[in-house]
Amino acid sequence: MIDHAGICVTDWLRAKAFYDAAFGALGATMLQQVPTEFTGGAHVGGYGREKPDFWLREHSEGAGPGRHYAFTARNRGEVRAFYDAALAAGGRDNGAPGLRPHYHPDYYGAFVLDPDGNNVEAVCHAPE
Numbered sequence: 001m002i003d004h005a006g007i008c009v010t011d012w013l014r015a016k017a018f019y020d021a022a023f024g025a026l027g028a029t030m031l032q033q034v035p036t037e038f039t040g041g042a043h044v045g046g047y048g049r050e051k052p053d054f055w056l057r058e059h060s061e062g063a064g065p066g067r068h069y070a071f072t073a074r075n076r077g078e079v080r081a082f083y084d085a086a087l088a089a090g091g092r093d094n095g096a097p098g099l100r101p102h103y104h105p106d107y108y109g110a111f112v113l114d115p116d117g118n119n120v121e122a123v124c125h126a127p128e
Contacts, residue, residue: 001071003123004046006055008066012043015056023047023054038102070121076108082122083110090115 009015020030032052034044039057046052059066073079080097087093095111103109109123 003070003072003125004051004053004055005070006046006057006068008057008059010059012056012058016043016045019047019054019056028054032103034102068119068121070109070123073122073124075126076124076128079108079110079122079124083112086112086114086120091120094119095121 016030023029026049028047028049030045030047032046034046036042042058044055044057046055048054055068057066057068071082073082076097083097091112091114093111094113095109097110098108099105100107100109104125106125106127107123108125108128109121111119111121114120
């Protein structure tokens with residue numbers, strides 16, 4: 001059910017050096033960095049062996065507790081249903097359902113802040 005997770009870090013270079021070393025020992029590397037035009041200027045990078053499973057995000061003011069969890073959806077309809085249900089249950093919009101081609105061409109996700117400000121997401125990697 002969990003597709004990937006991430007945390008905010010206060011010092012990008014220090015955190016990157018730490019995770020490069022720690023994950024390197026596990027055979028994982030930073031596989032992707034998101035262009036800053038999609039992140040509000042923050043550094044964002046994902047570590048893994050075959051796909052990015054653990055993400056670091058440079059902390060920004062008002063970013064909330066700094067936790068991110070993405071849950072696998074079987075299709076794009078489930079992504080939309082997750083988003084609608086989460087908003088109806090008290091969540092706050094943090095990115096409406098849609099393609100995010102800066103991750104990969106078929107990345108279809110929706111982001112919601114839960115009642116504590118955690119960034120939760122439903123994502124489908126399959127084409128329509």
